Amino acid sequence: MPDLAYYASLPRARGAAAALLLDDLGRVLLVKPTYKEGWFLPGGVIEADESPLSACVRECEEELGFVPRLDGLVCVDWGSPRDGIDSVNVFVFAGTVTGAEVEAIRLPPDELSDHVLVAPEKIPELAAPHIARRMEPSLRALAEGRAVYLEDGREQPFGAAT
Template sequence: MADSGRPDTSSEAGRRSFIHILNAKLPRKRNIAQGLLRNEDGEVLLCELAYKSEWDLPGGVVDPKESPAACVVREISEELGVSLGIQGLLAVNWLPPWRGWDDAVLFLYDLGVVPRSFTDDLTLLPREIKAVHWVAPHELGDHVAPYTARMVEQLLDGDDTAYTMYFENSEVPGA
């Protein structure tokens, strides 16, 4: 230990010790990765979840040392039994604490447009997904958490921008 009470970071062991202390004390945010998948009619794919009342976009919580992009691809493969690529990052959304969860950062990826029949051959993971549904954008609020409805509504109502949207609690900061 250096005189300041901090580990001596001039060595690799000291540097790792200091990082361990920081990791134990600094806040950690939960990261969520989800995908926006639409059909040719503009409807959005929602998953009816086995563990909560709100439906949600496909995806899930990012595992430690996993990128958000890898997470959404993995979650879709595990939970829907299909391989989908991502076409880009649509939005980053900071979410305040909600229903007992700490705050989180949500990464929303564009999964493209598929035929309505895409859902016919999915293999759902029953402990996670009860069913999937195509839902018109104006009906999202009837099924998903309010922050999801606001975020997707703003994305679909906005101009086709060439950049990723940034939200805080599904609203554009300062707007």
């Protein structure tokens, strides 16, 4: 029988999931929240007992009005604690978005004010720094058909002595 008191004493991890959606021209879909500065990938907090993928799908449906085609995980980014906020694991799933889907986007007005398709090199000009820092490694991993592991947006080398 599991020791429930022991498991209850363990630290809890916060998590978020986001969708890195590209159109046929390689532009990235960003959304603009009403409650904070900057542009972000569609996505949000992983709720209790929810998987990262389920959270990504749910958030896209809530924020965009449809579930995009997701092709797989491209990034896990561990964010260290800062400004009184606990650490967070962010899961980024890549997918595609069609022109018709973009035209059909219905943003929840109490949460999002706008959406845009942007060339990857323009993301640092629009996105919050903690979002922008994971874009280049995520896009590179997507192009290489792999996933990347980051800590505070910096790719971690595997196989090298630390």
